[in-house]
Amino acid sequence: xxxxxIEGGARYGMVIDLDRCNGCGACAVACAVENNVPPAAxxxxxRTGITWMRVxxxxxAGDPRAAFVPLLCQQCGTKTPCASVCPQNAVETDPASGIVxxxxxxxxxxxxxMAACPYHARSFNWWDPEWPGELAQALNPEVSTRTRGVVEKxxxxxxxxxxxxxxxxxEGEKKAAVEYTPACAEACPAGAIAFGNLADPxxxxxxxxxxxxxxxLLEALxxxxxxxxxxxxxxxxxxxxxxxxxxxxxTHG
Amino acid sequence: xxxxxxxxLFGLGGSAAGLALSPLxxxxxxxxxxxxxxxxxxxxxxxxxxxxxxxxCTLCPGGCALRVRCVAERPLAAMPAAGQxxxxxxxALGLTLPHLPxxxxxxxxxxxxxxxxxxxxxxxxxxxxxxxxxxxxxKDGRSVMVLDRRPGRVVxxxxxxxxxxxxxxxxxxxxxxxxxxxALGGALEQPAPLGVDLEQTGTLVxxxxxxxxxxxxxxxxxxxxxxxxxxxxxxxxxxxxxxxxDEWLSVAPGAHxxxxxxxxxxxxxxxxxxxxxxxxxxPFAPERVASAAGVDASRMDALARSLVARGPAVAIGxxxxxxGPLGNDVEQAIALLDLALGSVGVPGGFVxxxxxxxxxxxxxxxxxxxxxxxxxxxxxxALVDAADDGRALPWPALERVLAPGALVVSLxxxxxxxxxxxxxxxxxxxxxxxxxxxxxxxxxxxxSWAMAPxxxxxxxxxIDGxxxxxxxxxxxxxxxPQATLEERLKQRxxxxxxxxxxxxxxxGERDWTETAVDSADAAYELVAQGGTxxxxxxxxxxxxxxxxxxSKDAVARWTAPSADGLALVPFAVRGxxxxxxxxxxxxxxYQESDLRPPTAVVAVSPATARALRIGDHRRVRVTSGAxxxxxxxxxxxxxxxxxxxxxxxxxxxxxxxxAMPGTTGALPLAVTEEDGTWRATRVRVEEA
Numbered sequence: 001x002x003x004x005x006i007e008g009g010a011r012y013g014m015v016i017d018l019d020r021c022n023g024c025g026a027c028a029v030a031c032a033v034e035n036n037v038p039p040a041a042x043x044x045x046x047r048t049g050i051t052w053m054r055v056x057x058x059x060x061a062g063d064p065r066a067a068f069v070p071l072l073c074q075q076c077g078t079k080t081p082c083a084s085v086c087p088q089n090a091v092e093t094d095p096a097s098g099i100v101x102x103x104x105x106x107x108x109x110x111x112x113x114m115a116a117c118p119y120h121a122r123s124f125n126w127w128d129p130e131w132p133g134e135l136a137q138a139l140n141p142e143v144s145t146r147t148r149g150v151v152e153k154x155x156x157x158x159x160x161x162x163x164x165x166x167x168x169x170x171e172g173e174k175k176a177a178v179e180y181t182p183a184c185a186e187a188c189p190a191g192a193i194a195f196g197n198l199a200d201p202x203x204x205x206x207x208x209x210x211x212x213x214x215x216x217l218l219e220a221l222x223x224x225x226x227x228x229x230x231x232x233x234x235x236x237x238x239x240x241x242x243x244x245x246x247x248x249x250x251t252h253g
Numbered sequence: 254x255x256x257x258x259x260x261x262l263f264g265l266g267g268s269a270a271g272l273a274l275s276p277l278x279x280x281x282x283x284x285x286x287x288x289x290x291x292x293x294x295x296x297x298x299x300x301x302x303x304x305x306x307x308x309x310c311t312l313c314p315g316g317c318a319l320r321v322r323c324v325a326e327r328p329l330a331a332m333p334a335a336g337q338x339x340x341x342x343x344x345a346l347g348l349t350l351p352h353l354p355x356x357x358x359x360x361x362x363x364x365x366x367x368x369x370x371x372x373x374x375x376x377x378x379x380x381x382x383x384x385x386x387x388x389x390x391x392k393d394g395r396s397v398m399v400l401d402r403r404p405g406r407v408v409x410x411x412x413x414x415x416x417x418x419x420x421x422x423x424x425x426x427x428x429x430x431x432x433x434x435x436a437l438g439g440a441l442e443q444p445a446p447l448g449v450d451l452e453q454t455g456t457l458v459x460x461x462x463x464x465x466x467x468x469x470x471x472x473x474x475x476x477x478x479x480x481x482x483x484x485x486x487x488x489x490x491x492x493x494x495x496x497x498x499d500e501w502l503s504v505a506p507g508a509h510x511x512x513x514x515x516x517x518x519x520x521x522x523x524x525x526x527x528x529x530x531x532x533x534x535x536p537f538a539p540e541r542v543a544s545a546a547g548v549d550a551s552r553m554d555a556l557a558r559s560l561v562a563r564g565p566a567v568a569i570g571x572x573x574x575x576x577g578p579l580g581n582d583v584e585q586a587i588a589l590l591d592l593a594l595g596s597v598g599v600p601g602g603f604v605x606x607x608x609x610x611x612x613x614x615x616x617x618x619x620x621x622x623x624x625x626x627x628x629x630x631x632x633x634x635a636l637v638d639a640a641d642d643g644r645a646l647p648w649p650a651l652e653r654v655l656a657p658g659a660l661v662v663s664l665x666x667x668x669x670x671x672x673x674x675x676x677x678x679x680x681x682x683x684x685x686x687x688x689x690x691x692x693x694x695x696x697x698x699x700x701s702w703a704m705a706p707x708x709x710x711x712x713x714x715x716i717d718g719x720x721x722x723x724x725x726x727x728x729x730x731x732x733x734p735q736a737t738l739e740e741r742l743k744q745r746x747x748x749x750x751x752x753x754x755x756x757x758x759x760x761g762e763r764d765w766t767e768t769a770v771d772s773a774d775a776a777y778e779l780v781a782q783g784g785t786x787x788x789x790x791x792x793x794x795x796x797x798x799x800x801x802x803x804s805k806d807a808v809a810r811w812t813a814p815s816a817d818g819l820a821l822v823p824f825a826v827r828g829x830x831x832x833x834x835x836x837x838x839x840x841x842x843y844q845e846s847d848l849r850p851p852t853a854v855v856a857v858s859p860a861t862a863r864a865l866r867i868g869d870h871r872r873v874r875v876t877s878g879a880x881x882x883x884x885x886x887x888x889x890x891x892x893x894x895x896x897x898x899x900x901x902x903x904x905x906x907x908x909x910x911x912a913m914p915g916t917t918g919a920l921p922l923a924v925t926e927e928d929g930t931w932r933a934t935r936v937r938v939e940e941a
Contacts, residue, residue, distance in 0.1 A: 022476065022497055024467050025842040025849070029345040032841050033330045036298070040840035049845025057848065059496070059891070066496035087279060108286035128294050132837050133357030136296035138329050145298070147290040186332050189342025189467065190476045 010177035011077070011098040012156055013198035013226035014185070015208040016070055018236050020192035021055070023068035028053045030187030031072075034157060036143045038129035050123040052154040053184055058239035067236040069229070069243050070193075072184070073121040073154035074217060075100050077224030082113035082122065082153075090151075096176045098198075098226060099156045107150040114151060118218050119225075119244050122153045156195075157182035198226060217244040301325020307334065307760040307783020309691040309705045310347035311684050312828045313643030314403065314430060315471050316691035317343040318760075318783070321351060321708060328354075328685055328708050333473070336764045338787050339697055340474025344467040346828040349836030353684045354709055358667045358834050360680035362714040371668075371678075376716060376724075379662075379679050383634065384728035386660040390633035391420055395656050398423040398632045400624060402831075403640035405609070406690045407741035408718035411733075412638065413616030415722040418731035422619040425627055425654075428578040428929065429642055430462065430469055430571040431695035436581070436588040437603060440801055441794040445605040448698040449567055451475065453601035456483040456559070456566040458516075460509045460587055461573050465497040468574055468827035470696030483563055485556065487512055490822045490898050491891040492573065502556065503893055505547030506820035507932050510583035511811045512546045512553070513568065514803075515539040517590040519557030530592055533800050536808075545812040547893075565601035566594050571695065572932075574644040575825025575901030575919065580930040582807035589801050597796035605793040606700045609692060610752040612744035615734060625929025627654040636662045637671055637832075638718055639681035640689075645823070645830035645901045647923040647931055648674055649879060663832075664721060670904060671832040679716060686711035688742055688781065700788035702749055704742070704780045746780060747773035755788040818935040819861065819897040821877065823919030830902025830920070839903065849900075852918030856889035856898045857938070867940055874941040875899070877922040877934050883941050884917065897936055 031053045040049050053072040080100055083091040090106035114122045128148045142159040146152050164180035177197050185193040196205035209228040215237050216225045231237050301324045310317045318334035328351035333343040363379040364371040387397050397419055399412040404426050416422025434447040462469040486498035495501040504512050518534040539550035560566040570587045572579040596602035632654045663675035666683035691703040719738040726733040750773045758765040760783040770776045829835055843851045873886045892898055901919040923931035
């Protein structure tokens with residue numbers, strides 16, 4: 001399935017510098033706060049938990065320095081595997097932004113998409129979400145909560161894109177490509193996450209994506225992922241690819 | 254053509270097959286999935302106008318600036334504020350700051366514990382009970398102690414004034430991240446607080462401080478300097494900072510001091526330094542201490558050469574937040590290394606900063622002491638202030654100073670780890686519920702003063718430290734100033750404004766702007782809106798006037814043969830092992846991913862596990878002289894043999910109301926020493 005695009009539309013993407021990431025997990029927590037991802041259920045573990053962004057540590061005997069690989073939905077641009085298999089059209093690609101979005105109310109919970117995703121970047125709601133104490137008062141009104149029995153994943157904080165578009169419209173402008181920052185990129189204290197419009201060759205993210213040392217995970221699958229990674233270290237590039245393909249951390253929920 | 258039974262079967266089969274290929278089954282599946290969704294079980298997010306407020310994180314001494322998004326005036330989410338002077342950024346803990354006023358362990362009112370069962374009491378009753386115990390302490394000649402883990406605030410002044418008015422007041426603190434700075438500051442011609450000129454530092458040698466994982470100083474500043482800063486981590490295990498450092502020097506547990514002083518000797522030799530430093534370092538040649546330190550002498554010599562060549566180099570201690578302080582002798586040894594490196598008062602080295610101006614106070618007369626210096630069984634009333642430094646404090650460290658029948662009072666917003674040990678708990682305002690000061694972080698090169706303003710009202714029963722000190726003074730008939738927290742903060746703002754130095758920076762949407770401030774009230778308002786005061790750089794006094802001294806038995810302790818069992822290596826991320834519980838959302842890191850080891854998992858090397866005959870993922874009982882815990886054992890090839898690594902927090906029991914904390918993790922195992930450390934703990938492991 002090819003990603004539909006519109007003329008003048010954006011192609012939002014991300015570049016994560018693995019040599020800067022220190023594995024603090026701020027991106028994962030900021031993502032959960034922003035997107036109303038509930039705290040772990042009592043029985044949840046690393047296979048059944050809901051993590052839109054997950055940071056993995058990788059090591060190499062020949063290098064004293066470890067590396068951390070943040071894994072999230074790679075926002076495939078072509079042949080989007082999850083969208084191809086969804087019987088419910090619950091996965092949709094926005095032609096104006098290139099963002100692969102999940103529509104939880106359409107999802108019937110068959111988890112075909114989780115089986116199809118080569119990056120293991122999707123989570124299934126095994127339990128009713130619960131926010132202990134009064135924590136539900138801290139939910140983000142811009143993002144809907146999800147029920148038990150549906151799949152969810154990173155949306156590049158598409159609600160922030162909507163807000164940015166509304167702000168732009170209020171200022172009298174109308175462009176498909178507006179500037180905004182997802183929660184993970186805003187939260188990263190190491191400045192390891194760059195975000196922007198890949199379709200704009202002048203943008204920082206486009207420059208970084210095409211710079212030497214940048215790569216995409218599982219490139220051989222030709223998914224056209226819009227998340228790029230960077231590292232000066234060969235072994236980190238190989239390990240990141242291996243980490244994405246590994247099935248020990250997360251498979252099909 | 255006859256119509257047979259076979260035709261009926263064909264017809265039915267064909268219909269069934271056709272139906273399966275029609276949209277009907279999908280429609281049914283779809284409808285069933287929608288009908289069975291439990292949307293009524295989902296909470297409704299709050300609605301209202303969106304606004305942004307400026308504040309600072311107060312969960313550790315880092316003091317990161319935050320931008321808080323509010324809906325209908327209720328804080329929902331925090332993000333790091335760009336451009337903060339002294340380094341911008343925030344850790345995962347700080348991003349969950351708005352969750353804390355809503356935390357399930359939030360205390361609703363004062364409680365007295367009878368045999369562990371909480372019993373609600375009024376604030377008046379609680380104050381009267383503390384006053385009665387204080388009067389009893391006076392009669393018995395015992396002490397009344399306040400434990401303050403964030404000294405230097407106006408709340409600290411209020412406690413000092415109360416204790417000064419008592420005949421037996423003791424104001425106790427704990428060594429923090431700045432312990433090396435304090436040791437080194439004492440060696441100056443005129444003792445002064447110190448910071449680091451990190452932006453020009455060549456090499457940073459960290460003795461156990463988690464510098465690269467956001468656990469020391471201002472995280473944003475360290476990370477911003479990282480690309481040009483060489484980091485050497487001295488640790489007994491491959492900690493996250495060791496795994497990110499340019500060089501990890503693996504040392505024997507408890508040998509940090511020995512390595513520091515041997516490095517100092519090698520550096521002094523390399524630089525050709527003379528007396529009196531050389532004399533102090535004479536017995537510590539690397540080749541003489543290598544065996545006890547667990548590091549080859551050649552490796553220490555090579556490191557010393559590289560520190561001299563790639564300077565300016567600074568060495569810092571402070572220790573891991575979960576492993577507690579390194580101890581005064583180790584800090585003195587690190588200070589000796591810094592003196593040998595000549596890193597005081599040079600660009601890229603240690604620089605003096607002036608203290609933050611304070612309003613005049615009546616605080617004179619109380620005994621000031623580190624907690625481990627307070628005599629054993631001497632305290633009849635121990636009041637633990639609400640401020641948290643983000644570092645672990647095992648209960649035995651506090652229990653040691655308590656006299657039989659002592660009253661332990663916890664002023665805390667939460668029913669947290671220490672509060673559940675206290676006989677009396679008085680709820681304090683949670684973060685964001687009352688104004689709180691932000692003082693310079695350990696690494697800061699210049700003084701600064703900022704505030705986390707109150708963004709939500711505190712519960713009626715909550716009382717801040719200043720107000721509680723005033724009520725206690727009133728109940729005891731002691732004469733102390735009756736100013737409120739806000740009035741004291743205004744007095745301090747006036748003192749800073751009156752000092753006439755530094756600059757005030759107002760907080761904008763995305764930046765900070767230097768602003769002329771013409772009155773003390775304007776200074777307070779600027780800071781109360783999330784702005785900050787930043788001091789001018791100060792001249793650094795000459796170093797080396799006094800050589801830091803080790804205690805007589807320090808070397809004997811460092812070189813003593815190890816006892817039986819494995820060496821316990823406790824660790825924690827700053828803020829997760831203190832008395833403030835973490836947001837339940839931190840389970841994303843501790844439970845739903847393998848990024849951070851939980852307190853229910855212990856790690857040993859595969860060789861150690863083989864020697865113990867315990868397989869991977871087996872359930873084990875870990876026992877020390879202080880207690881025992883049950884955990885899952887994992888094999889970790891990065892861990893040196895003979896050591897057992899175990900997180901000190903966060904304690905999952907601390908998230909469940911009513912559960913007794915201290916049943917998992919390293920803290921129940923900690924055997925505290927006379928110098929306030931618990932790094933020499935040995936443990937036994939057996940299959941459970």
